[in-house]
Amino acid sequence: MRTAYFTAVSKQQGRVSFDQEKKEAVPIIIALVSAIAPHVPGLPLWITLWCMAMWGYMLARFKTGWPLPSVSMRYLLTFIGLAGLLATFRQGIGADAFVGLMALMAAIKPFEMHTHRHRMITLLLTYFIIITALFRSDALLIMIYMIFSVFVTTTALIRINAPDINMNQCRRLAGTILAQALPLVVVLFLVFPRLPDSLFGIQDPTAGRSGLSNTLSPGKISSLAKDQTPAFRVEFGNIRPRSDQLYWRAIVFEEFDGRTWRPSAEKTQAAGNHPTDEAKKAAQSRTAIVQTILLAPHNTHWLMALDRPVKGPNWALNGQGRTLKSRKKVTKKIQYEVTSLIPGDANHPLEPVPDQNLAAKIISGNGALNPKTRKFAQTLRQTPGTPADKVRRALAYFRENGFSYTLTPPPLGTHPIDDFLFNTQSGYCEHYASALAFLLNSAGIPARVVGGYLGGELNPFGNFLTVRQSYAHAWVEYFDGTAFKNTGDWIRTDPTGVVVPNRVRTNPDGSSVRIAPGNRALPFMTRLGFALEALNLKWETWFTGYSAFEQNAWLKAMGLIKNNQAGGPMLFFLTLCGISLFAGILIWRFKKKPVSSDPVALAFEQFTDKLSRAGIVRAPGQGPVAFAQACIHQRPDLTDEIQLIMELYIGLRYKGSGSVMDSDQESDRFRVCVKRFNPSKKKKR
Amino acid sequence: MSQAVEQMVEQVSRVILGKAQQIRLALACFFARGHLLIEDYPGIGKTTLAKTLAKCMGLDFQRMQFTSDLLPGDILGVSVFDRNTAGFTFHPGPIFTQVFLVDEINRATPKSQSALLEAMEEGQVTVEGESRPLNTPFFVIATQNPLEQAGTFPLPESQMDRFLMRLSLGYPDRRAEKRILKGEGSAGVIADLACCMENTRVSQIQDEVAQVHASDHFLEYLQDILEFTRTSGEFQLGLSPRAGLSLLRAAKAWAYIMGRDYTIPEDLQEILPWVVGHRLRLRHDLGHLSGKKLMDLFSRVRIPV
Numbered sequence: 010m011r012t013a014y015f016t017a018v019s020k021q022q023g024r025v026s027f028d029q030e031k032k033e034a035v036p037i038i039i040a041l042v043s044a045i046a047p048h049v050p051g052l053p054l055w056i057t058l059w060c061m062a063m064w065g066y067m068l069a070r071f072k073t074g075w076p077l078p079s080v081s082m083r084y085l086l087t088f089i090g091l092a093g094l095l096a097t098f099r100q101g102i103g104a105d106a107f108v109g110l111m112a113l114m115a116a117i118k119p120f121e122m123h124t125h126r127h128r129m130i131t132l133l134l135t136y137f138i139i140i141t142a143l144f145r146s147d148a149l150l151i152m153i154y155m156i157f158s159v160f161v162t163t164t165a166l167i168r169i170n171a172p173d174i175n176m177n178q179c180r181r182l183a184g185t186i187l188a189q190a191l192p193l194v195v196v197l198f199l200v201f202p203r204l205p206d207s208l209f210g211i212q213d214p215t216a217g218r219s220g221l222s223n224t225l226s227p228g229k230i231s232s233l234a235k236d237q238t239p240a241f242r243v244e245f246g247n248i249r250p251r252s253d254q255l256y257w258r259a260i261v262f263e264e265f266d267g268r269t270w271r272p273s274a275e276k277t278q279a280a281g282n283h284p285t286d287e288a289k290k291a292a293q294s295r296t297a298i299v300q301t302i303l304l305a306p307h308n309t310h311w312l313m314a315l316d317r318p319v320k321g322p323n324w325a326l327n328g329q330g331r332t333l334k335s336r337k338k339v340t341k342k343i344q345y346e347v348t349s350l351i352p353g354d355a356n357h358p359l360e361p362v363p364d365q366n367l368a369a370k371i372i373s374g375n376g377a378l379n380p381k382t383r384k385f386a387q388t389l390r391q392t393p394g395t396p397a398d399k400v401r402r403a404l405a406y407f408r409e410n411g412f413s414y415t416l417t418p419p420p421l422g423t424h425p426i427d428d429f430l431f432n433t434q435s436g437y438c439e440h441y442a443s444a445l446a447f448l449l450n451s452a453g454i455p456a457r458v459v460g461g462y463l464g465g466e467l468n469p470f471g472n473f474l475t476v477r478q479s480y481a482h483a484w485v486e487y488f489d490g491t492a493f494k495n496t497g498d499w500i501r502t503d504p505t506g507v508v509v510p511n512r513v514r515t516n517p518d519g520s521s522v523r524i525a526p527g528n529r530a531l532p533f534m535t536r537l538g539f540a541l542e543a544l545n546l547k548w549e550t551w552f553t554g555y556s557a558f559e560q561n562a563w564l565k566a567m568g569l570i571k572n573n574q575a576g577g578p579m580l581f582f583l584t585l586c587g588i589s590l591f592a593g594i595l596i597w598r599f600k601k602k603p604v605s606s607d608p609v610a611l612a613f614e615q616f617t618d619k620l621s622r623a624g625i626v627r628a629p630g631q632g633p634v635a636f637a638q639a640c641i642h643q644r645p646d647l648t649d650e651i652q653l654i655m656e657l658y659i660g661l662r663y664k665g666s667g668s669v670m671d672s673d674q675e676s677d678r679f680r681v682c683v684k685r686f687n688p689s690k691k692k693k694r
Numbered sequence: 695m696s697q698a699v700e701q702m703v704e705q706v707s708r709v710i711l712g713k714a715q716q717i718r719l720a721l722a723c724f725f726a727r728g729h730l731l732i733e734d735y736p737g738i739g740k741t742t743l744a745k746t747l748a749k750c751m752g753l754d755f756q757r758m759q760f761t762s763d764l765l766p767g768d769i770l771g772v773s774v775f776d777r778n779t780a781g782f783t784f785h786p787g788p789i790f791t792q793v794f795l796v797d798e799i800n801r802a803t804p805k806s807q808s809a810l811l812e813a814m815e816e817g818q819v820t821v822e823g824e825s826r827p828l829n830t831p832f833f834v835i836a837t838q839n840p841l842e843q844a845g846t847f848p849l850p851e852s853q854m855d856r857f858l859m860r861l862s863l864g865y866p867d868r869r870a871e872k873r874i875l876k877g878e879g880s881a882g883v884i885a886d887l888a889c890c891m892e893n894t895r896v897s898q899i900q901d902e903v904a905q906v907h908a909s910d911h912f913l914e915y916l917q918d919i920l921e922f923t924r925t926s927g928e929f930q931l932g933l934s935p936r937a938g939l940s941l942l943r944a945a946k947a948w949a950y951i952m953g954r955d956y957t958i959p960e961d962l963q964e965i966l967p968w969v970v971g972h973r974l975r976l977r978h979d980l981g982h983l984s985g986k987k988l989m990d991l992f993s994r995v996r997i998p999v
Contacts, residue, residue, distance in 0.1 A: 632997060662909060663909045
């Protein structure tokens with residue numbers, strides 16, 4: 010009789026819970042979709058399809074009533090997904106693989122959302138997935154989208170925790186919560202300690218590309234000729250260079266084995282402390298050009314700067330041949346300030362100490378390669394005149410012999426320079442630069458190849474230059490001992506410019522907007538693109554630029570830390586204290602107050618708490634019998650205990666005083682039963 | 695579940711197939727001394743339900759079709775001059791019965807409607823200055839057709855309040871309908887029905903229902919629900935204290951039907967949509983207030999632990 014009393018309406022119960030499931034699962038799936046969406050361009054197609062299939066099944070289920078996949082089916086799906094993931098990311102497990110894994114898991118998670126606990130876990134995971142969008146980009150649009158995703162997820166979170174309020178109220182509440190969180194976000198952004206490394210220490214081996222490589226041999230640069238992604242962006246101070254001066258210095262190659270150029274062995278020193286007094290003077294001269302550069306990650310050490318940098322950021326190193334290097338590989342966006350002097354504008358040498366052995370080293374290092382070029386160099390060596398005259402003569406050779414510029418040059422033989430100079434006579438900047446440098450060295454003039462970028466696209470809205478990967482370039486510097494009253498200096502010469510003068514004046518992609526006043530006749534879409542790019546740069550300089558360094562400066566300005574203090578640990582401690590204090594206040598403020606001092610009510614709360622930890626949550630409007638039925642339905646092993654407890658409860662609360670002998674005694678019994686009740690263990694029946 | 699009641703439900707279910715829940719609700723309405731309004735289409739079984747209930751409880755039954763030319767006297771009765779006694783004798787109208795089925799109540803004029811509703815409320819009829827008590831128990835089942843609105847006088851809200859519950863039977867499910875088509879629930883069955891209880895027993899039950907215990911905790915919950923209708927802003931007008939009393943009576947009757955002598959929150963939840971459905975109107979939606987919508991709204995009210 011007792012069992013019948015409690016299990017009468019279980020059929021109806023099932024139907025209601027299906028509706029309930031739909032009500033809660035749909036917002037969760039929407040939140041998941043919004044979290045995964047920004048990853049779709051980067052995810053392998055099959056993972057996207059996989060997600061769509063799983064979520065589609067789940068949504069269709071509410072119409073068709075299809076069953077949920079069984080446990081073994083779920084295991085199988087997980088296994089297939091993992092196998093596919095491993096097969097796709099054979100080469101290396103990076104951020105992409107990590108996001109792929111999250112997407113796979115998020116796809117099948119809705120199949121096991123039958124308890125409140127699982128739904129909560131899913132939503133917390135969703136927040137996590139939203140953060141991972143930062144792996145892809147921190148552009149302004151992505152940030153705005155992420156806020157939208159957080160809003161959608163918070164709405165779902167409210168939905169599953171307060172099923173009795175409608176969707177519009179959920180949205181309004183989510184909006185309010187986000188608005189309230191905004192001041193906290195600003196404070197945390199300002200004071201939360203910057204992590205010196207990337208999030209979770211995950212370094213993506215494929216993160217960041219560069220138009221440049223560590224070695225220079227034909228074929229390397231042309232492969233990136235069509236890559237239009239920005240390599241870096243530059244904002245100038247009060248002085249801007251002319252449009253034919255946009256040589257961006259990155260690497261200097263001083264060693265050549267006849268086929269490949271390499272940078273010479275490391276000789277670095279801190280860039281902040283300047284090597285020479287001349288350079289110091291140069292940095293203060295009126296013609297010094299100050300640039301702020303926002304560099305995209307390229308996974309190497311080089312820092313680009315307008316040729317020729319004289320003062321870099323404090324944290325940078327001076328590489329060989331007056332280049333700037335970062336101490337660590339650039340794996341995330343960084344921003345820095347550089348001062349440069351245009352070589353022709355300076356009235357004193359910028360790098361007067363030549364490597365006198367350079368020419369000898371380069372020629373002796375290559376054995377018997379390129380004999381024809383050496384012979385040609387001998388005639389050049391015997392020509393009277395300054396090194397500048399000899400260079401002019403060498404360049405004349407390129408001009409007068411019908412050399413042509415092409416990005417798809419014919420292959421070169423065993424003596425590549427010979428082949429190029431006397432045979433194919435067509436190639437691109439690398440061919441010209443390496444041939445000229447080799448020729449000059451063979452003629453006794455120390456020369457080296459400089460790799461970097463040439464050009465830049467002026468954004469008329471933001472007044473900054475965008476330098477794209479396709480602008481990669483290589484040119485030559487030779488040492489002229491007679492320059493600057495025989496102090497000597499490295500002089501830049503660009504053989505490509507001799508063959509195709511246009512390359513020096515325009516960007517390789519045909520966008521001629523270099524340093525020129527904004528052209529109002531631009532097509533609308535181009536202008537829109539420029540405007541978006543300008544907006545994004547403002548955002549990125551502000552957001553990415555706020556590094557540990559700026560943070561320290563800001564805190565010093567606020568008087569929060571002393572001058573010579575490294576803010577990190579102290580700040581971390583302070584933030585931690587602040588957050589825990591804030592959380593403590595919140596917990597104290599919103600602590601579930603005991604409904605009354607009534608022992609029965611307290612014991613009943615205890616009972617529902619125990620059950621909710623076991624995954625059975627009582628809705629506020631659920632009556633005692635309906636609640637008991639729901640509990641028994643989910644935990645048939647606890648039938649006896651639940652029935653006893655609920656009968657005592659109903660007796661105490663709703664039966665007339667006549668039918669309960671001694672209410673104190675009954676209430677004691679009820680409390681004891683609740684105390685002994687333990688739903689965490691599963692009993693066998 | 696109370697055995698006598700269950701027996702009765704079973705009897706009635708032999709005629710009204712597949713509608714056990716509605717039969718129970720109708721019985722609860724009756725046991726709570728309330729009157730029932732059935733809003734449904736023609737041919738669903740309203741009359742049969744009323745007749746069967748009357749028969750099972752061994753009560754008198756009268757049926758009346760309301761029309762627009764109906765006069766109050768047609769319902770209550772008239773005094774006619776009798777030559778033999780040289781005086782007026784009262785000829786009681788159809789209302790002097792125990793189960794009174796009023797078909798299409800909204801077709802009569804307001805004057806006739808209020809004559810009936812006053813009689814229902816006061817339990818007596820006053821004709822030509824003389825009050826005449828109605829029979830006890832007295833149970834009115836009124837029907838109205840929700841579709842045809844032309845030429846009708848819809849009951850004003852204050853009059854709707856006189857009915858304890860508003861039910862709709864709805865179409866039978868497929869299985870029940872097949873049984874109907876096979877002739878299982880035909881009128882002939884009514885004649886065969888055994889009378890389940892003596893007619894004095896019904897009054898007894900009504901007294902017992904009034905004795906069902908409603909604890910303080912239960913009353914708190916009921917008050918919370920009344921409070922919710924008044925302050926949540928979802929409804930145009932909150933429930934009146936009279937509606938609160940109706941809820942309590944109906945909940946007690948439901949508890950009795952479920953075989954308990956005390957009420958629990960589930961009793962209230964079970965009868966809630968049928969008791970308040972015709973008394974409330976949503977603030978933002980003038981359409982029909984469905985039982986499911988109501989339950990969704992009221993599930994927000996926390997049950998005191």
